[in-house]
Amino acid sequence: MSLSLYDVSIPTFLHSLRSLKAILEKAVAHAEARKFDANVFASMRLYPDMLPLARQIQIASDAAKGAAARLSGTEPPKFEDTETTMAELIARVNKTIDYLEGFKPQQFDGDDNRIITVKTPRTSLNFKAVDFVRHWALPNFFFHVTTTYALLRHGGVEIGKLDYLGPIPQT
Amino acid sequence: MSLSLYDVSIPTFLHSLRSLKAILEKAVAHAEARKFDANVFASMRLYPDMLPLARQIQIASDAAKGAAARLSGTEPPKFEDTETTMAELIARVNKTIDYLEGFKPQQFDGDDNRIITVKTPRTSLNFKAVDFVRHWALPNFFFHVTTTYALLRHGGVEIGKLDYLGPIPQT
Numbered sequence: 001m002s003l004s005l006y007d008v009s010i011p012t013f014l015h016s017l018r019s020l021k022a023i024l025e026k027a028v029a030h031a032e033a034r035k036f037d038a039n040v041f042a043s044m045r046l047y048p049d050m051l052p053l054a055r056q057i058q059i060a061s062d063a064a065k066g067a068a069a070r071l072s073g074t075e076p077p078k079f080e081d082t083e084t085t086m087a088e089l090i091a092r093v094n095k096t097i098d099y100l101e102g103f104k105p106q107q108f109d110g111d112d113n114r115i116i117t118v119k120t121p122r123t124s125l126n127f128k129a130v131d132f133v134r135h136w137a138l139p140n141f142f143f144h145v146t147t148t149y150a151l152l153r154h155g156g157v158e159i160g161k162l163d164y165l166g167p168i169p170q171t
Numbered sequence: 172m173s174l175s176l177y178d179v180s181i182p183t184f185l186h187s188l189r190s191l192k193a194i195l196e197k198a199v200a201h202a203e204a205r206k207f208d209a210n211v212f213a214s215m216r217l218y219p220d221m222l223p224l225a226r227q228i229q230i231a232s233d234a235a236k237g238a239a240a241r242l243s244g245t246e247p248p249k250f251e252d253t254e255t256t257m258a259e260l261i262a263r264v265n266k267t268i269d270y271l272e273g274f275k276p277q278q279f280d281g282d283d284n285r286i287i288t289v290k291t292p293r294t295s296l297n298f299k300a301v302d303f304v305r306h307w308a309l310p311n312f313f314f315h316v317t318t319t320y321a322l323l324r325h326g327g328v329e330i331g332k333l334d335y336l337g338p339i340p341q342t
Contacts, residue, residue: 002173002174002175002283003173003174003175003176003178003179003283003301004173004174005174007174007301007305008174008179008301008304008305011305011306012305012306012309012310015305015306016310046217046321046324046325047324047325050321050324112173112174115342125339125341126341126342127339127340127341127342128340128342130174130178131339131340133179134178134179134182134183134186135182135183135186135336135337135339135340136336136339138183138309138313139183139187139313139335139336140332140336142309142310142313142314142317143313143317143320143332143335146313146314146317146318146321147317147321149314150217150221150317150318150321153217153218153221154217154218161311161314164310164314165306165307165310165311166306168296168298168302168306168307169298169299169302169306170296170297170298171286171297171298171299
């Protein structure tokens with residue numbers, strides 16, 4: 001058997017975004033139980049010059065949707081990055097899940113070594129598609145999901161690694 | 172073209188472990204420049220009931236070597252988890268890199284849906300091999316690498332996302 005670029009990207013994003021959504025919902029419940037405003041979490045940072053939780057989620061969303069668009073040769077939808085509340089951030093995760101669910105595996109077919117270009121503010125990067133997935137898209141995505149988890153743990157939310165990993169299909 | 176389980180696991184681990192090593196070396200240089208003991212980092216935690224940096228690195232190492240062993244049907248070497256200094260932790264990363272470099276892609280061939288069993292202290296999990304890679308091994312690995320990064324950022328080490336991503340091959 002063999003795997004496609006779809007197999008090793010979209011199911012991973014979807015699985016992890018669903019875990020992220022559940023984690024954000026736990027953070028909201030945590031705040032409600034303690035009668036403080038859950039939206040305080042949205043602007044929390046792990047360190048003064050690190051990005052706040054809202055940006056972590058926006059970038060995780062962008063990493064997933066940008067990868068899906070680039071690998072399928074389509075244009076990603078523009079999300080405006082205006083979320084400031086937990087409800088809006090959960091909606092952002094949902095919107096990303098809906099977008100990813102719209103892809104079919106065959107849209108990702110093609111040469112695994114085809115060139116994927118990523119434009120950053122300073123430069124333009126050209127990766128082989130397989131390197132783009134394993135060395136850019138996935139590490140970036142997990143970086144921001146894990147940092148969100150770390151921020152919420154640091155903020156006292158009672159979550160554990162199993163919340164991060166989510167319910168993995170068993171045989 | 173198509174990807175193998177090797178393609179989407181071992182190169183990812185190797186690339187990221189090399190970045191992790193460089194990050195740890197930057198942390199040591201940071202401490203030396205400020206004349207404090209770099210080994211203080213090894214016992215730092217992001218939150219009182221989170222694991223210290225040394226354990227983050229040991230578990231990242233275990234996630235990578237455990238995945239390589241399980242996917243190739245071999246026994247992983249036992250690393251004793253006795254590291255307490257930064258030099259020992261860097262050596263642990265190096266040892267993990269050396270171990271992973273010893274695998275050949277064909278050792279990972281076989282049905283992508285074959286069963287991979289993971290025994291945890293409380294239970295035994297049975298995954299399809301592809302789910303083991305994308306929903307267990309990679310998320311676990313990145314979780315502990317990113318938490319190491321976050322810990323060092325929180326400890327004032329001047330590193331950025333590009334240190335985490337490492338130098339990705341360009342075409």
